[in-house]
Amino acid sequence: MSKVPLTLRGAELxxxxxxxxxxVERPSVIAAIAEARSHGDLSENAEYDAAKERQGFVEGRIAEVESKLSNAQIIDPRSLDADGRVVFAATVELEEIESGKTVLYQIVGDDEADLKLGKISLKSPVARALIGKFAGDVAEVQTPGGMREYEILDVRYE
Incomplete structure (x- = not known):
């Protein structure tokens, strides 16, 4: 499996x-299974079935998170030396040319992306259009609503 980029904060989360x-979750599920077993007949025990299903989910998520961490390429934005270029983990201030509205985005991995927090996926159209550009450059982004142009006002590594 190839390395997956992840910010330092994303890795900590x-x-x-x-x-x-x-x-917390694993011991809780084990206790729920033990409690359900104590009720007797497992063939018609909904609590037991629900607890086993929850156990499958928890164990699956543990395996998934361990895999992501083992394949992560952890990048600390403060240690980047990209000479003002937009790269993974950079925080970029943009101005939409048509509306004049400014936005602030940090380019992060898929697992960390959260538009409400200003974190956009490296694979998003906006991030792909920004990568490699510098402050003062204009990025054209194809959106469902048509082509949009953004001027890069500032690039920070924080």
Whole structure:
């Protein structure tokens, strides 16, 4: 499996989730299964079935998070030396040329992307249009509503 880019913060969040899954969720599911078993006949025990289903989900998520962390290429934006170029983990201030509206985005991995927090996926059309450009450049982005142009006002590594 190829390396997956992940910001330092994204890696910390995944590690925290893995810790919670292993120390809180897994023991909780084990206790729920034991409780359901104590009720007797497992063939018609909905609590047991629900607990086993939950166990499958928790174990699957643990395996998924461990895999992502083991294949992660963790990038700390503060340690980047990209000479003002837009790269993964950079925070970019943009102005939409037509409306004059400014936005601030950080380019992150798929798992970290959250538009409400200003984090866009490296694979998004906006991020793909920005990568490699510098402050002062104009990026053209094909959106469902048509072509949009953004001027890059600032590139930061924070």
């Amino acid at each position: 995944l590690k925290a989730e893995l810790h919670r899954l292993k120390t």
